Amino acid sequence: MxxxxxxRTAKKILFGTGTIDQVGTELKGVGATKTVIITDRTIREAGWADKIQAVLKESGISSTIWDEAQAEPSVEIGEQAIAFAREGGFDSVVGLGGGSAIDIAKAAAVSLKNQGTIMGWIKDGFTNPLAPLALCPTTAGTGSEVSDTAVFATPELKVGLVSSMLxxxxxxxxxxxxxxxxxxxxxxxxxxxxxHAIEGYQSKQANPLTDALALESMRLVDKYLRAAYCNGGDMEAREGMALASLLAGIVMGNADTTIGHACGYAFVYPATKLHYPHGYAIAITLPYVMEYNAIAQLEKHANIAEVLGENIDGLSLRDAAFLAxxxxxxxxxxxxxxMSLRSVDVEKxxxxxxxxxVLKSPNHCRRNPREVTEDGMITLFEHAYEGKLASEM
Ligand SMILES: [Fe+2]
Incomplete structure (x- = not known):
């Protein structure tokens, strides 16, 4: 049984090369007439914001570019974007960029229909649906375009605005x-x-739909990420990774993440003074998260190993799982x-x-398939510090 x-996911998803040309007709269809494009300087310099502005103009939508988005955006930066959006009299928002620009765009779309501030919405929620919003990722990884969350940093911690209206x-x-x-x-x-795909697959919130999408996302990453990394002009690889990221984002939007993300957050700013890109930080400890969780989900971890290219023929389920x-x-x-925490300046x-x-992230711990204990996390970080699985010690 x-x-x-x-x-849940975005109300509509357009995937594929050239779909950006439809941003104007899509926004016009939901009533946009005057749009703020939330992006960052690098993306603007690459010409994508101008391109979107031209496409919007063809649909009769005027637009202005706000290009102050920064990685790991602070609440302050988010509030600056909100002030710009409110004062400009805009009725709609385009988010164009990596996860940061997209998360800021979500907050801006909230602000055009609701009073209040980001911290207030995080604490008390908000009541009115967002202004018309189109999200256009320029990276293949965050999945924020199909998630119900916008993450901001305070001097003490990262905070998430979460709502099914996002x-x-x-x-x-x-x-x-x-x-x-x-x-x-x-x-x-x-x-x-x-x-996102692996943690969503591990999550206690996983379901048959997210499991299917997660395994396909892992297969696509295994097939295309190396090629996209060593040859950025390989458009088949770019398409494969864009699809992998979209699928993983849908998984994350429903099953969410496990202690993988909590372990990454545990050693970077604002938890410590160490600054590293988000995916980079999460990835260092993920092998040890899988090692920790494998015995709770032998079959799932054996599936991860197989879809990531390991030969599990003839192995016991246990041995196959530990190949993930x-x-x-x-x-x-x-x-x-x-490959290790020691190589990124974490002290023993x-x-x-x-x-x-990690234990301060109760939701990540609650979704984790294996009970999360302090002793367990100490062992996990000891392995991650050395960059060695138990089988490699
Ligand atoms: Fe992530």
Missing amino acids: FASFPF YPDVAIVDPTLTSSMPATVTANTGIDALC PVAFKKLLLDLDLP DMIQMLARN
Whole structure:
């Protein structure tokens, strides 16, 4: 007997090369006449914001570009975008960029229909549906265009604005927009997509729909991420990764993540003074999260190993399951990503604090398939510190 489950995503998804040309007709269809395009300077300099402005104009929509988005956006930056959107009299929003620009765009779309501030909405929620919103990712990894969350940083911690109203009217996933990503960003964001797929597959909130999407996302990452990393002009690889990221984003929007993301958050700013890109930080500890969780889900971890290219023929379920982190480490190696916490300036005497930081993320712990204990997290971080699985010690 199957358990009942909900499934949510963006109201509409347009995927494929050239779909960005439809942003005007899509927004016009939901009543937009004057749009603010939320992006960052790099994306603007690559010409994508101007391109969208031209497409909107063809549909009779006037627009203005706000290009102050920054990685790991602070609440302050979000409030600056909100002030710009409100004062400009806009009736709709385009989010164009990586997860940061897209998360800021969600908050801006909230602000055009609701009084209040980001911290107020996080604490008390908001009541009115968003202004018309189109989200157009320029990286292949965050999946924010199909999630119900917008993440901001305060000086003390990261905070998430979460609401089923945060889904956009349309998510436009055009792989062309990812073609200007440098190799390091391709690796950092692509590995984040894989973490979303794996953690969503592990999650206690997973369901048959998210499981199917997660396995297909992992298959696409295994097939295309190395190629996209070493040859950014390989458009088949870019398309494959854009699709992988979209699928993983849908998974994350429903099943969410496990302690994989909590372990990454545990050692970077604002939990410590260490600053690393999001996917890069999460990926370092993910092999050890899989090692920790494998015995709780032998069959699922054996499936991960197989879809990531390991030969599990003739192996016991247990031995096959423990190949999942081995496969993941091979990908880290190929993408020139760090293999241990010691290599990214984590000190050994920080381990107990990192273990406690994970326990401060009750929702990640609640969704994790294996009970999360301080001792368990200490062992996990000891392995991650050395960059060695138990089988490699
Ligand atoms: Fe992530």
